[in-house]
Amino acid sequence: ELKVEQNPLFLSMQEGKNYTIYCNYSTTSDRLYWYRQDPGKSLESLFVLLSNGAVKQEGRLMASLDTKARLSTLHITAAVHDLSATYFCAVVTLRDDKIIFGKGTRLHILP
Amino acid sequence: SQTIHQWPATLVQPVGSPLSLECTVEGTSNPNLYWYRQAAGRGLQLLFYSVGIGQISSEVPQNLSASRPQDRQFILSSKKLLLSDSGFYLCAWSRRITEAFFGQGTRLTVV
Numbered sequence: 001e002l003k004v005e006q007n008p009l010f011l012s013m014q015e016g017k018n019y020t021i022y023c024n025y026s027t028t029s030d031r032l033y034w035y036r037q038d039p040g041k042s043l044e045s046l047f048v049l050l051s052n053g054a055v056k057q058e059g060r061l062m063a064s065l066d067t068k069a070r071l072s073t074l075h076i077t078a079a080v081h082d083l084s085a086t087y088f089c090a091v092v093t094l095r096d097d098k099i100i101f102g103k104g105t106r107l108h109i110l111p
Numbered sequence: 112s113q114t115i116h117q118w119p120a121t122l123v124q125p126v127g128s129p130l131s132l133e134c135t136v137e138g139t140s141n142p143n144l145y146w147y148r149q150a151a152g153r154g155l156q157l158l159f160y161s162v163g164i165g166q167i168s169s170e171v172p173q174n175l176s177a178s179r180p181q182d183r184q185f186i187l188s189s190k191k192l193l194l195s196d197s198g199f200y201l202c203a204w205s206r207r208i209t210e211a212f213f214g215q216g217t218r219l220t221v222v
Contacts, residue, residue, distance in 0.1 A: 033210045042201060043155075043213045088155065090211070097143050097162060098170075099203070099211050103154035 002027045004091050006102035021105045023072040023089035031092040032072050034063050036085045084109045113138035117202045117214030130189040134202030142204040144185040149199040197221045
């Protein structure tokens with residue numbers, strides 16, 4: 001059974017600082033997604049990572065995937081208040097296309 | 112372009128009443144379809160997923176059921192709601208080469 005673990009689950013940081021959210025998963029997969037969720041809203045897709053070594057960047061966010069280590073990271077550079085949200089990683093099972101989510105990282109950026 | 116519709120946005124139902132939430136997808140064919148539930152401040156729990164008409168996989172034993180009567184329609188139902196069924200229900204679709212795209216969600220409160 002695929003398990004997806006994110007850490008930290010809660011992160012409070014100052015504007016301008018850098019930080020990394022980690023996503024570990026337990027079985028082989030070839031697809032990993034990152035999403036953002038604002039309070040009371042649905043999920044917004046941020047990144048799709050499809051191969052070992054994949055790196056995607058959008059603004060102050062950068063995501064990477066290491067399929068051998070079963071690890072993805074979401075790196076935040078010079079955080080700004082607008083990035084405050086909950087971030088989820090999700091992993092797709094190879095056998096049957098189930099999409100399993102981590103518990104999410106609630107990011108709070110202090111002005 | 113593809114869109115996903117989910118309704119209603121908000122629902123308040125008494126304990127013991129039935130439930131029917133509907134989700135439809137436009138602009139794609141034979142999508143994978145998913146129902147998730149999110150308790151307040153928590154992660155996303157996969158409830159059901161479907162890779163084709165009439166093919167439903169249940170992830171969590173509970174008093175909910177799902178049906179896929181048409182290729183792009185996914186319905187979540189209950190015959191008798193429990194207080195513990197309260198939550199934010201999200202429908203999503205995906206294809207093998209894409210991420211999952213989410214509807215706007217239904218906030219269900221069972222009273």
